[in-house]
Amino acid sequence: MTAGGTLRVVLGDQLSETIASLDGLAPATDTVLLMEVMGECSYVRHHPQKIALVLSAMRHFSAALRARGVRVRHVRLEDAGNTGTLSGEVLRAVRELRPERVVATEPGEWRVAQDMAGWEAATGVPVEIRADGRFLCPLPWFRQWAGARRQLRMEFFYRDMRRNSGLLMDGAEPAGGQWNFDAENRQRLPRGMIPPMLERFAPDAVTAEVLEMVGRLFAGNFGLLEGFAWPVTAAQAEAALADFISHRLPFFGDYQDAMAEGEATLFHALLSTSLNLGLLLPRAVCEAAEAAWRQGRAPLNAVEGFVRQILGWREYVRGLYWLKMPGYAELNALEARCPLPAVYWGAPTSMACMRAAIGQTERMAYAHHIQRLMVTGNFALLTGVAPAEINAWYLAVYADAFEWVELPNTHGMAIWADGGIMASKPYAASGAYINRMSDHCRGCQHDVKAAVGPKACPFNFLYWDFVARHAEKFAANPRMAMPLNNLRKMDPARLAAIRAEAARFLADLTRRADAGDAIT
Ligand code: FAD
Ligand code: SF4
Numbered sequence: 001m002t003a004g005g006t007l008r009v010v011l012g013d014q015l016s017e018t019i020a021s022l023d024g025l026a027p028a029t030d031t032v033l034l035m036e037v038m039g040e041c042s043y044v045r046h047h048p049q050k051i052a053l054v055l056s057a058m059r060h061f062s063a064a065l066r067a068r069g070v071r072v073r074h075v076r077l078e079d080a081g082n083t084g085t086l087s088g089e090v091l092r093a094v095r096e097l098r099p100e101r102v103v104a105t106e107p108g109e110w111r112v113a114q115d116m117a118g119w120e121a122a123t124g125v126p127v128e129i130r131a132d133g134r135f136l137c138p139l140p141w142f143r144q145w146a147g148a149r150r151q152l153r154m155e156f157f158y159r160d161m162r163r164n165s166g167l168l169m170d171g172a173e174p175a176g177g178q179w180n181f182d183a184e185n186r187q188r189l190p191r192g193m194i195p196p197m198l199e200r201f202a203p204d205a206v207t208a209e210v211l212e213m214v215g216r217l218f219a220g221n222f223g224l225l226e227g228f229a230w231p232v233t234a235a236q237a238e239a240a241l242a243d244f245i246s247h248r249l250p251f252f253g254d255y256q257d258a259m260a261e262g263e264a265t266l267f268h269a270l271l272s273t274s275l276n277l278g279l280l281l282p283r284a285v286c287e288a289a290e291a292a293w294r295q296g297r298a299p300l301n302a303v304e305g306f307v308r309q310i311l312g313w314r315e316y317v318r319g320l321y322w323l324k325m326p327g328y329a330e331l332n333a334l335e336a337r338c339p340l341p342a343v344y345w346g347a348p349t350s351m352a353c354m355r356a357a358i359g360q361t362e363r364m365a366y367a368h369h370i371q372r373l374m375v376t377g378n379f380a381l382l383t384g385v386a387p388a389e390i391n392a393w394y395l396a397v398y399a400d401a402f403e404w405v406e407l408p409n410t411h412g413m414a415i416w417a418d419g420g421i422m423a424s425k426p427y428a429a430s431g432a433y434i435n436r437m438s439d440h441c442r443g444c445q446h447d448v449k450a451a452v453g454p455k456a457c458p459f460n461f462l463y464w465d466f467v468a469r470h471a472e473k474f475a476a477n478p479r480m481a482m483p484l485n486n487l488r489k490m491d492p493a494r495l496a497a498i499r500a501e502a503a504r505f506l507a508d509l510t511r512r513a514d515a516g517d518a519i520t
Pocket of ligand 2: 350351352353354430431432434435440441442444445446447448457458459
């Protein structure tokens, strides 16, 4: 290998042909570096499907580059000499290839950015770190936007993003005359309605080889490998997008918040893995949805609701993550300290809603937003699970989990550990919410109408205990006025009984967590 040229680093979630580090690629002299390293596969105990997805997508990406005549150094996880870390592999590549410089794209996680900042000193060659241009909101723009505001709220960010991007706009006005069609959305799934089957992608030889390796090396991790069917190439991701637009997008808004026994995916897109790895670009996904509306193939309430998730929430949480890290992860506004209950790792539970959400997480490395927020997230919020423990769980078990998107959603939205930076009030709810949006309660051992007694729904007594426990903290929050009012009106004897029920449950939870046992 001759010295010179540029070493171009592509991380496992940067698998886009347009990634900044490949800008200006000179195939005759440059080498593209992809690194499968144990450090990245094990900094949390990732679901085996997540590890397999990233490694298989990386191998397919390398193959596609090589087919275009690009020189690729792809370090495999089990290669002899693999140092196990990104920094170690960059250093090894620089020593062996002797490039003039290294070019990388800014990573999605704070800890990798810290690592990357040391590459120049470690390798002794210039390291250029480029902005990640795949997102619709450049980070400097977000910083400026946030700097001009006393309070950050997604809805206003989203409107500005609509204006900036031109998505779903008719001139200066929002398409259809409204920014938000949520009032028409969020219905319960009608009885007998069967959501369409998903297009799934059977493993090819490359994926099969990865699955064998991951099954061997990560056998102890929570989650099943069987049934792996994630898109691992840009072409498969395009097919998944087309399938969503044709078959599920028209109902996306209506049933966005619905949950149903035995229905893991409903009308959701299942595109977050492809977006987060870079197999799909957010603008193209939003444009495809907008085109479906303009061609009369999907209603505006569905398309606007979908675009808001990507152009709004996805960009917003990324901006927030980079604005607030590293201190953000340390916040613990509600002083939550409980260990993660064993049910999160699949221990048997009598709670049908938790069983459904965690069971499908184990099978598929997937749960949709409302399951993450209002079932497993709500339970962690109400029981006071320590932020570090629940954050690590979400980061581990979902195939789409990368810290820039996982942390604000968990830490900020689900468990309100940031004290309201992300959400104006905690997403705390009793069993009534789950009963309204799902059919889980029908087949549950607990009685969703009961807050005390042997069959009481844990979400009920935990909810009132949570509101009472934090009443002082929430007193100045106008969005918590209603639950606090209801709490004040509650018969003191009933409240005492509810809180005693909650205390018993929480004590049992801690005891069982210590013993690694089931929760109820
Ligand atoms: P759909 O419901 O079909 O939504 C379409 C797309 O919008 C998604 O693919 C995703 O890219 C985007 N999106 C929707 N909601 C959000 C959101 N709140 N934040 C960012 N993007 C959003 N999403 C991740 O990509 N990675 C995570 O690690 C992650 N962790 C989460 C943890 C918690 C506690 C919660 C409440 C949410 C989390 N989310 C995460 C957001 C959301 O739940 C997932 O993006 C979504 O469930 C992915 O499935 P889907 O592709 O079928 O999404
Ligand atoms: Fe969940 Fe309570 Fe309904 Fe059971 S009764 S499914 S625990 S909300």
